[in-house]
Amino acid sequence: MDHLDAIKVFVCIADLGGFASAARAMRVSTAVASRHVAFLEQKLHTRLFHRNSRNLSLTDSGQLYLERVRGIVDELDSIEKMVNSANLEPAGELRIVAPVVFGFRALGPVIESYSKRFPKVRTDITLDDRGIDLVEDGFDVGIFAAHEISSRTLIARTLLAGRLIVCATPHYVDTYGAPSCREELSAHQCLVTPSEKTGVAGESAGMQQTAHVKQRNVVVANNIEMLHQLALLHLGVAIFPDYLVNDDIAQNRLVEIPGDFGLCGVEIKVGYASRKHLSAKIRTFVDHAAGHFGGRRENFDQ
Structure with missing residues (x-):
């Protein structure tokens, strides 16, 4: 599983407050979104979200991880937009x-x-x-x-x-x-x-x-x-x-x-x-x- 894709899915879930809404935004299934989070949790040896039938919230580790990776994701998006723009305009x-x-x-x-x-x-x-x-x-x-x-x-x-x-x-x-x-x-x-x-x-x-x-x-x-x-x-x-x-x-x-x-x-x-x-x-x-x-x-x- 791609590590960067998993990070992007994690950030989207945290921002939208749910797996289903994030999955729709990322154009993947809810099951795939869940597997991305599970991949990160296994890699980090910690839980990133508290889950129950009604609520989804970040754990302390999840909050710390989000603060660090959000800048990486935002910077990568900015770089991709810049490169795409350069390719559209010679x-x-x-x-x-x-x-x-x-x-x-x-x-x-x-x-x-x-x-x-x-x-x-x-x-x-x-x-x-x-x-x-x-x-x-x-x-x-x-x-x-x-x-x-x-x-x-x-x-x-x-x-x-x-x-x-x-x-x-x-x-x-x-x-x-x-x-x-x-x-x-x-x-x-x-x-x-x-x-x-x-x-x-x-x-x-x-x-x-x-x-x-x-x-x-x-x-x-x-x-x-x-x-x-x-x-x-x-x-x-x-x-x-x-x-x-x-x-x-x-x-x-x-x-x-x-x-x-x-x-x-x-x-x-x-x-x-x-x-x-x-x-x-x-x-x-x-x-x-x-x-x-x-x-x-x-x-x-x-």
């Missing part, structure tokens, strides 16, 4: 982790509109491209590429979807030509992430990339924005998510190179550790972010 610190480029290109408007809606929430944002464990690293919410989500306990919702494309500047293509398939990439200057430089299946811009070709790696960088800037400087061919370079292509700063490169689609998700006891700040942020993007194809440059 408040407090919300720790968010996101990929670096996504943070720079897309997260700002989401944070700005969320902060206006929920001013009592203080956002703490970390931009990091390394593997993050939300629980171990102490984050409330994470934004990830779909293939990076390996934990079975992580609850995730799609923010946006797109595709990977091979691209270069018009100047590069005019000077060196354009590859038409993944085997031809080995003859070109390639701008790659560390996981791509071995030529095996790896990640590009935080997305899964399935080309298995030994590349001529002119530059290796662990930040996709760095590769983006180098591509704009005509340094080589790179693989980017379409939403990162749609505006560059529209302005003819880059051109998409069509071909059979075996590239996968792109999906960005927002995730949190568990549905159990989900706080209002996490729930509202996930809903807000999902609503902002709507799972659509997105151009960060617009």
